[in-house]
Amino acid sequence: MLKKGLSLLLVALHVSVALMASSPKKPYDEGMWLPILLNYDEMKTLGLKLSPEEIYDVNNSSLKDAIINFGGFCTGEIVSDKGMIFTNHHCGYDGIQSVSTVEKNHLKDGFWASSYEEEIPIEGLFAKFLIRIEDVSDKINKELGDLKMQDRSKKATELMKQMEEEMSKDNEGYEVDVKPFFDYNQFFLFVYEKYDDIRLVGTPPEAIGKFGGDTDNWMWPRHTGDFSIFRVYASKDNKPAKYSKDNVPYRPKHHLPVSINGVKKGDFAMVMGYPGSTDRYLSSYGVEHQIETFNPLFVEMRDARLKTWRKFMDADPKVRLQYASKFASTANYWKYFIGQTKGLKRLHVYEQKQKEEEEFENWVAKDASRQKEYGEAMDMLEKGYKDKETLTRGLILFTQGARAVEAMTLVNMLSAYAQGQVPAENVQETIEKHFKDYNKETDQALFATMLKKYKEVLDRPENSVLPTPSIYTMIDTAYNGDYEKFAQAAYDSSFLTSKEGVESMMKSMDQQKMGDDLLVQSMNSFTQAFLQVRASGAESQAIIDEGNRLYVKGILERNTALPEKEQQKFYPNANFTMRLTYGTVKDYFPGDAMFYSYYTTAQGLLQKEDPKNPEFVLPKEVKEKVVAKDYGRYADVNGQLRIGFLTNNDITGGNSGSPVINANGELIGLAFDGNWEAMSGDIAFEPNLQRCINVDVRYLLWLIDNVYGCKHIINELDIVEGKKAKGKPYEALMPKKY
Incomplete structure (x- = not known):
């Protein structure tokens, strides 16, 4: 679906x-x-x-x-x-x-x-109804000039937000949304009416x-x-x-x-x-990254989650109802990425992309000005995706592993509330929705499963550069590496496993109690490990974005130079x-x-x-x-x-x-x-x-x-x-x- x-x-x-x-x-x-x-x-x-x-x-x-x-x-x-x-x-x-x-x-x-x-x-x-669309490319692009992708997207985001605010004043009662198209070179404004x-x-x-x-x-x-x-x-x-x-x-x-x-x-x-x-404009390096790095680990992590949930859903009609929607949405893209990998291989998409890139490089090589502008595009993409592998693995472990545990998802929300970033009514609304469809025993089992799976992935040779969250030191020393025993201790003592416990913490915001909570310590540990990976891998995505910008710009320049009857149609x-x-x-x-x-x-x-x-x-x-x-x-x-x-x-x-x-x-x-x-x-x-x-x-x-x-x-x-x-x-x- x-x-x-x-x-x-x-x-x-x-x-x-x-x-x-x-x-x-x-x-x-x-x-x-x-x-x-x-x-x-x-x-x-x-x-x-x-x-x-x-x-x-x-x-x-x-x-x-x-x-x-x-x-x-x-x-x-x-x-x-x-x-x-x-x-x-x-x-x-x-x-x-x-x-x-x-x-x-x-x-x-x-x-x-x-x-x-x-x-x-x-x-x-x-329900949002579209009222109108307006091309605002001229207004935004005149402010962007020849900025490279990283600065271009940052500046464009500022301009789009400013335009949304200004246009909202002239369109009272409507929502205004400005979106970038074609790698931040074209921009359209959308006016909606929301019911x-x-x-x-x-x-x-x-x-x-x-x-x-x-x-x-x-x-x-x-x-x-x-x-x-x-x-x-x-x-x-x-x-x-x-x-x-x-x-x-x-x-x-x-x-x-x-x-x-x-x-x-x-x-x-x-x-x-x-x-x-x-x-649709992903390079061969991006396709290879999808097949070899992203898809397999994403599927593996979600598979572990689904198997744990299914065990408890099959045993209890109440849990089946509570987790029905969560299970369906999780399973949907678990199966999707299995199919995507098979499809990419079966249809030889990697090879097709390589052929297109070879034609692109041959076109670039025939003109000195094109060499100057586009000559480094493919090298950028190759380097960017090679460097991105560690970032991707760290991202999946964090989002599909640590953040899959429902109790731990409340930690960041409470932290934001403590810093005045989220109003109390929003927090209370989240708490109500969270515990309506929450089962402590199911989540505890998932926590133990996630701890084991996370460490199993970390121990593979290709992940040797990924940092190990500090919580594993505590599990090894105080619980003899027994993940089930640690999960039991964490869920027996944590305020995060009940509505009453979270609401009580909201009132007191007792920093000592929060810091002593094993689930809070766990989430903080996983978060710190991920932030470390994200910081080291940030440059790789910037290189990819700029390489892709140059590559696609060149593709389109080449297309417009062809006779009209030979040109291809391009869409965002x-x-x-x-x-x-x-x-x-x-x-x-x-x-x-x-x-x-x-x-x-x-x-x-x-x-x-x-x-x-x-x-x-x-x-x-x-x-x-x-x-x-x-x-x-x-x-x-x-x-x-x-x-x-x-x-x-x-x-x-x-x-x-x-x-x-x-x-x-x-x-x-x-x-x-x-x-x-x-x-x-x-x-x-x-x-x-x-x-x-x-x-x-x-x-x-x-x-x-x-x-x-x-x-x-x-x-x-x-x-x-x-x-x-x-x-x-x-x-x-x-x-x-x-």
Whole structure:
């Protein structure tokens, strides 16, 4: 699943527009485009029926007004004139868990509000609507001159903050955010309107919303009903307002009609949303670093955490609920980085990057002025990544090891509070949320596991230069190296393991008691070790940033010198700003002698069902309808109920919940995942393999309507029903020859 996510540099301020307008060698294979910079001619060639203004317009309603930043980590879409939101189940997962109890477990049993009064407020959840985008590159770049990357980013950050403050005065009631693009050479200003009263309307049981669990995560074929429903509330004058019983459903500028006409292979499809992070311009040295250094250790550390949590979750329903969201988010990118490593190797991305760099160096060598400007770029990258290995290992040990222990995460917060950096109300809010989903025994076991794993990694020859946290000296001398014994002593005596203990410390801030606490000593020890590594490795990242700046600048300069018909299209890396990607409904060949259809059906639910496996339990009410083939108007022309479908849209983390929109601007599905064979896609897009996995809107409507009987939700939607797209059964989809 794609829940949660560097940039490239331009030669000139507006070269991106020129590049986008050029004729690419590979049409619509990839690209996460800002909605103000699109190639509409190409989109129309693929079948788009909308005008540019119907997609993005500042003065009139357009598609952009129906797309929301959902909570700062996902995407959602407005689907009714009463502010109803569709997004993914895994995007709503944390919010659903937060309002669940063992007695009323909305994750396990699902939830459907029958009226506005029954809709449940989700504390901390918000929806942000994009109002407008403005190119402010000229204003910022004139202050930057020819500064190198380290000074450039620092100065630009100051200028962006200053601009945000100034623009906020002129846009009262709105949020202003200035973002860098293309390695701090282009800058766009985004104005948002943020709504903080978001309420849960409905969600299927976890057995549907997460059908297939970790086994099917990132996989195709897929049969997951990955959706949940929320609603935006506003003041009576339709303005943002904190939660109040007096608030009313939000009246949107635009909402998406919902089409149940279905899709067929080759149909136009676009995705609008908030992709989080990509690194498409990573060098071969960066790819090697990812494969050999970052990914393996990241996966290893998270694997140890997941195994510990799973043991306690399986033994206690309360712990299972408390840790459900934490486990899901941790497991998501644990599996992702396993897949990314396999994909990078399988698709020979390292070798591809080396070939590109060889061409770059040959181009540089042909001109003295280019040698002067770009001649050191590759040497910088080679040195930077070599020097960065120690920093990366230290960073992962700290973030995925020490900071994985929940009790120790409170140490820094209390320290900041003691120094007056965090107000008491913020600390209290964190404490309340922390202990609601905290289990002392589970965390103690994880602490012992982490201590052992951390030391095991430190003892490897390649990590000999990493400092050993001083706490290990105490464990060895006072506890004979027994990590379980030390963990028991720490958790028996620490004030950090109970809400009462932390609140008491907040009142007294007894420095002696805090200093004597074994968990505080442990966290301070790990922090000091990490700070030592970070200080010694800071220069390596600066070298990498400057090397990459020069390399990408050279790539783009070389591109603009080519005849227009030979130029490639370039787009900025994702940075959680609104993007649009367009393409078609499409199947693919995942491997030799293998073919995957572009859609799955409800029959796959029966084929995968396993009552003994919690990941593949099929709720009785769903199974009965599927066995009877009771699909009503949501069936395709062959009488089948489609569950998911594939497109070649270019998405990544943050796009979860994004609407899949047809040529007429109608909702046809929800994007929720990428495919296993293309997990290297954030670094290198592979058009023959990379696919966007979407839940078919007809499946979620069938569940809402035919299975759970929520006619009031269906009646609130603008459903488009007419001529249905013709579909073919699987046997007809198989190619005649490979």
